[in-house]
Amino acid sequence: MVDSAPNDDNRSRAAAGGHGVARAAAGRLGGLLTSVMDLHVRIALQEADREKRRLIVGALLISGGLGLLLLALIAAETALLLWFHQALGWSWSSAALMLAAIDLVVAGLFLRVGGQMLKGPYLPETMAGLTKTTRALLGR
Secondary structure, X not given: OOOHHHHHHHHHHHHHHHHHHHHHHHHHHHHHHHHHHHHHHHHHHHHHHHHHHHHHHHXXXXXXXXXXXXXXXXXXXXXXXXXXXXXXXXXXXXXXXXXXXXXXXXXXHHHHHHHHHOOOOOOHHHHHHHHHXXXXXXXX
């Protein structure tokens, strides 16, 4: 009986030592995984920064292009108004009314075709995205 007690004590020490090694290895593995995830997050943030800059620059360039397109449209309408007045001999009011009528017909055509193109059905994910975007833009 005396011999069995030291053996039990040796086994419990060996078991505790084995757990200590396993804990150290798990700690190292956890540290390595944390380091890899930190690196991944840092890279993802850098990519998000680049994408944000790209989208902002793209939106600014599109805005500039649309502004210039609007100016070109105004210049073309002015030229058409002058042509109606000079070449066709119409009064200023007749020429302006004809130009307004042409604009209304073209706008109606665009709205009709655009409305047809935007008709559903939409996928649920698309509707959820549109709803979130609309709420974010309107502040609801």
